[in-house]
Amino acid sequence: MARLKAAILISGRGSNLQSLIDACASANFPAEIVLVISNNADAFGLTRARQAGLATRVIDHRAFPDRAAFDAALDEALRTSGAELVCLAGFKRLLTADFVALWRDRMINIHPSLLPAFPGLHTHERALAAGCRFAGCTVHFVLAEMDTGPIIAQAAVAIRSDDDAITLAARVLEAEHRIYPMALRLIAEGRVSIEQGKRARITGASAPAATLTNPVVSNDSLAPP
Ligand code: GRF
Numbered sequence: 001m002a003r004l005k006a007a008i009l010i011s012g013r014g015s016n017l018q019s020l021i022d023a024c025a026s027a028n029f030p031a032e033i034v035l036v037i038s039n040n041a042d043a044f045g046l047t048r049a050r051q052a053g054l055a056t057r058v059i060d061h062r063a064f065p066d067r068a069a070f071d072a073a074l075d076e077a078l079r080t081s082g083a084e085l086v087c088l089a090g091f092k093r094l095l096t097a098d099f100v101a102l103w104r105d106r107m108i109n110i111h112p113s114l115l116p117a118f119p120g121l122h123t124h125e126r127a128l129a130a131g132c133r134f135a136g137c138t139v140h141f142v143l144a145e146m147d148t149g150p151i152i153a154q155a156a157v158a159i160r161s162d163d164d165a166i167t168l169a170a171r172v173l174e175a176e177h178r179i180y181p182m183a184l185r186l187i188a189e190g191r192v193s194i195e196q197g198k199r200a201r202i203t204g205a206s207a208p209a210a211t212l213t214n215p216v217v218s219n220d221s222l223a224p225p
Contacts, residue, residue, distance in 0.1 A: 004031040004188035007083035009074070010038045011092035014045020015173060016110055016180050020087065021052045023181035030188035035081035037074065039093055055081065061093055071099035078103075085187060088142065089180070097144040105194055107142040108187070110180050112172050114138060114154055119147030124165040124172065133214035135159055135168055137176045139183035141200065150200035152183045152192055158214045 006024075008017050017036065023029050036049035041058045049056045057077050064070040070093070078086060088109040100107065113123035114136040127135045136156040143149040155175035159168060186192050191203045 001030070003029070004084055004184075005034045005082050006031050006085045006087055006184065006188075007035040007037060007078050007081055008033055008049075008087045008089050009091040010036060010043055010045040010089050011040050012043050012045060012090050014043060014048045014090065016089040016176055017045045018048050019177035019181050020089065020184060021048065021054070023184065025052075029181075029185065031085070031184050034083055035077065037077055039070075039091070045090070067094070067096050068098065071096045075099060075102060085184075087180070087184065094146065095142070095144075100142055100144045103142070105141060108139055108152065108183060109142050109147070109149075110176055111138050111140065111147050112169065112176065114156060115140060115147055115151060122165075124168045127159065128163065128165060128168065133159055134212070135172055137172050137179060139179055141194065150194050150198060152186065152200050152202070153179045155179050156212065158212065161215075 006020070008020060010017050020033065024031055024033050033054050035055045035057060036045065037057045037059055038046050039059055039061045041060060046056050046058070059070070059073050059077060061070045064073065084106065086103050086107040088107065111119070111123070113119070113127065114134065115138040118126050124135060134156045136154055138154045139152045141149040141152065155178065157168070157171050157175055186202055186205070191205070193201050195201055
């Protein structure tokens with residue numbers, strides 16, 4: 001069966017790109033990467049892509065008069081590559097509503113929080129400051145408003161009392177590297193549909209039975225005095 005053609009957009013270190021490269025390296029994975037685009041020529045992710053033998057393009061936003069012109073160049077490169085799905089993986093440019101509309105239901109993003117909590121930047125600092133007991137990450141379809149759109153997959157990560165933003169980010173990143181390839185696989189297998197433009201439904205998957213609590217306390221300390 002033909003593999004889904006995915007293009008990955010990056011701006012930086014590309015660890016999520018790497019997780020997608022690694023997944024696509026399996027012969028039985030249902031997607032392949034046809035192009036990696038970076039707006040930043042120095043992005044380490046470009047090195048990862050080249051090492052994997054993938055086609056790369058640098059489209060530097062500074063070379064364009066405005067966002068619309070930059071997005072038109074992105075669109076042109078994506079179409080030329082034959083991409084059927086766009087995966088944003090640490091792509092640090094806001095996309096115009098027109099571009100998002102062109103790729104509606106065909107563009108996904110990974111975000112380091114349990115959306116709709118903490119859209120935007122500094123998600124881990126904000127989760128810690130709010131005293132959250134869980135952090136996590138989300139893969140979602142992209143709508144024009146930043147970090148919104150039908151959710152495909154999430155992973156919850158328990159926050160420890162001694163966490164700082166660095167330790168928490170590291171554990172969330174591990175979870176990102178699991179759910180992004182999983183979401184790509186689900187889409188490529190045709191198992192993701194979007195209901196009324198709002199909710200994504202996955203066929204042939206189930207929710208875990210367990211309910212997680214944080215903190216975990218021993219039975220003794222819960223006993224009545
Ligand atoms: C990740 O935390 C991702 O969730 C966010 O940007 C970061 C990119 O990291 N959108 P990397 O470039 O994939 O290592």
